[in-house]
Amino acid sequence: MDIRTFQSADEVAQEAANFIADRIRENIAKKDFFTMAISGGRTPWEMIKELAKQDLPWEKVFLFQVDERIAPDGHPDRNLTQLFKSIENTKLPTRLNIFPMHVVAEDLDEACQEYAETIKRVTETGKLDLVHLGIGTDGHTASLIPGDEVLAVQDRDVALTSNPYQGRYRMTLTYPLINQAEKILWIITGEEKAEMLSRLLQQDPTIPAGSIGQEQTTILTEESAAVAFN
Template sequence: MTNIFSSRDSREALELLSEQFAMQVRRKKEEPFFLALSGGETAQQMFRLWTERFSGRIDWDTIRFYWVDERCVPPQDSESNYGHAHELLFGPLNILPAHIHRIQGEEEPAAEAVRYAQEVREELPHRHGIPRFDAIILGAGSDGHTASIFPDSISLMADQNLFAVSAHPGSGQKRITMTGPLILNAAMLLLPILGKSKAHITPLLLGNAPERELLPAGYVISHARHISIYTDPGSHPLQPPLPDK
């Protein structure tokens, strides 16, 4: 089932996403909640929102943090997804280090993909023989990529390894990414598609044209059992205008 939520701006979209995420955390009560995070500007905006508005509304001690993908750089690097999360979220909320399971981007990529897959396999509950996250928060690039699966590496959507090595098609930078089967096994997928840079790709991702499955984000939307998508007027300019509050 696909739910699409159209908001007045990106902050309202992320507030709605966060409210739904918080509700799922409360449903598990004191049990560990396994969450996989993405990186990028939208994630950074979300982390700031969480520290400002949700610090006292979520039991952060129950959450176990993992990553959808990571650039192959040290954690102190300005491009590290973990580094941004540490600065904007983990530090301000005093998250216990034992609850943070980062991809070690400074290690040899292929070996680290294997190591991290084994850690996820050992720590998470399983469904259909595959680890199952309680929630995965994805992103979508202007080229239709999600996680670090790009259109030229769409085969990773069917890769039976939990994590694999990919490369950015422009820079060639290596990434470690979650693969399709693990993404699609999550209990809940949350996908914000925000900003004017996504305006040309959003109609294709949300439409029914068969070519959307050639885009990683479109493939996920097509195959997900349950996914919630959040848009704003910049990313989805053809959506009907919302009434004033």
């Protein structure tokens, strides 16, 4: 595991953008396209803004969602809504290759299956080049929530939570898909995340984040969150 610590969340966002840009260039040089799944969060949206400043072949970049709340299109609770806001007034092309989770579908189980099939079709191998993750103060990551039945899903790459979390049911990538990604990038900022970062590093099985693979992992964090291992 590669752990890099910075003085502020802004620096983390900038370094995350640089890290992703490097992975994009490497993969496009190797196979002519790049696939990535993005999580939500304040620092990640700043990361996207910084990434948008990079001179990259965006037509060869394919963006997926790590998770999404079951809410109407355009709702502020939606990660997709915040993603679109983060790229407003940037130099990104108007037609990005973004694949939203279809959380307004009548049959959400079918929508999960279709999303998994889309990932397999676009990636060609079923493996994403990069999955970006964050961690909650309860140890959740993606929408893999403590105590939820979705934690036990091993036969599907995309699934629904069994209970509402913070008022919303969720659609999420599951452990099997996340753990086979070529690279996993954690962005962890804020003093309130220090305990969970420590438990993540220990691969604590009692928190959802502890079951994410670590061999292909890079963690970018700020000093206030890294006190546990400084």
